[in-house]
Amino acid sequence: MQTPRITSDFLRKIFISASIRRWNDQACPVEFVELDKQAHKMLIAYFLASYEEHTRNIQIDWEKLILYFCFEFFERMVLTDIKPPVFHKLQKHHRNELADFVVQELHLELAPFGMLEDLESYLKSPPKCIETEILRASHFYASKWEFDIIYHFNPYMYDVENIKKIIDQEVEQFYHLTGIAHITLYKKSQELIAMFGQLRFQKRWSQTPRVPETSVLGHTLVVAILGYFLSLDLNVCKQMRINHFLCGLFHDLPEILTRDIISPIKRSVKGLDGQIKRIEEEAVKEKILSFVPSNIAEDILYFTQQEFSNRYKVEHLVYQAESAEDLIKFHNRDEDNPVCGEFMKFCDRLSAFLEARISIGHGISSKDLVEGSQGIYDACKHQELNGLDLGALVRNFI
Structure with missing residues (x-):
């Protein structure tokens, strides 16, 4: 039985990004954190890439887009609190040294995947291709989306x-x-x-205090990264x-349209889960699918x-x-476009499980977090798939 290569330390580092505040030198009406920004960036990148494929018939290498996104995200995880203008100036003169530091910090986590050379090469000399261009555009647009909120909240602050x-x-x-x-x-595209x-404004485990708080948006990115790296x-x-x-994302x-209805409510009221699904499907069709190209829909x-x-x-x-x-x-081939839902x-x-256990480890606990994480532990501790001991990730998380 093979043990997953992803480590507890790597999982913790991903969640550190939920504690990295953005725009912390500005008067913010809400708290912006790095994990949410990165999730929003990747969603925007998906849309930009899909538009290029649909309207200009440009072939996107989706795995390359995902890997390059992860490399940029991991860099921000390590280089936490450097203000963007300072970061960009440092990159002009010390790009190689910064890249070496990031590679060193992530050596134990990424060496088992054989990604260190690719990470180093990308950070030192990003290739000029449509995938990196899309990531740059989505990065700036996600930042613009955040700053527009700050700007409208207080347009008279210094340097705003x-x-x-x-x-x-x-x-x-x-x-x-x-x-x-x-x-x-187009206003509808902006609204989307x-x-x-x-x-990012919908908090997970909303009925109990937790550190770090994570949003529904940040959670989707964590699931996406887990889905990709465990798939390797x-x-x-x-x-x-x-x-x-993409399924994780x-x-x-x-839940944008119904909010995060907690599982105990769904399970306790007979027929409620199915009704929620029907409401969600109708809302998605009405408010999302009618405004996007056919490939995105x-x-x-x-x-x-x-x-x-x-x-x-x-x-x-x-x-x-x-x-x-x-x-x-029977369907592990590209042409079948498979998704393993289990x-x-x-x-x-x-x-x-990580959201609950990391908070408990920080000393912020509750009955919901303890019982919720224990329930997940019991359900997943022996789970395996295709010779991979998935349960080891919950059994060994300390």
Whole structure:
């Protein structure tokens, strides 16, 4: 039985980003944290990439986009509190030294995946390609979205007008990308990006104090990263790895429209879970799918409807596999566009387990956190798939 290569230290470092405050030198009406910004950035990157494929027929290497995003996110995890203007100036003169420091800090976590050389190469000399261009555009647009809130809250603070001007100019560099032009020109597209951003205001475990607090949006990124890195151990095809990342990123998208209804309520009221699903599906169709290109609409439906089912596609028709084992045995190939829903359910539970246990480790505990994490531990401690001991991640987390 193989043990996952992802470590407890790596998982903790991911959650540190939920404690990294952004714009902490500004008067902010809400608290902005790095984990949420990165999740919003990746959602925007997905839309920009999909628009390029749909309108300009440009082929996106989705795995490259995901890996490059992760490299940039991990860099921000390590270089925590450097203000963006200072960070960009340091990169001009000390890019290689900063990259060496990041690689050194992440050596134990990424060496087992054989990613250190790729990480170092990317941070020292990012390739000029459509994937990096999309990530830069989504980075600046996510920052603009945050700062627009700050600007409208208090436009008279020192240097606020200048910061707004700089950010707007940075976004303007990417008007040649169809998605940025679309978001800029069309109010419905702007509202859609804002709608995703609002998931950062919906807190997980909202009925109990917790440190660090994580949002629904931040949670989706954690599930996405878990889905991708654990997929590398599952020995699944490239398309399944990509799908697991995107499914993690999108799986809670309907909660924008219904809020985070906690599991005990769903389980305790007979028929409620099914009714909630129907309401969510109707709301997604009305408020999201009607405003996006067909390729994005098809993806959102695939990643949000029956998000924890084992499924694959044949000529755009979705089929269910009998089990996770059957899916991997018979449909582990790119052309079947597979998603292992049971595996994604494990990643979702693991993220919730980490949220609870990390808070308890910080000394902030409650009956809900203790009982919730214990329930997940009992459900997942012996879970395995395709020769991978997934349960080891909860058994060994200390």
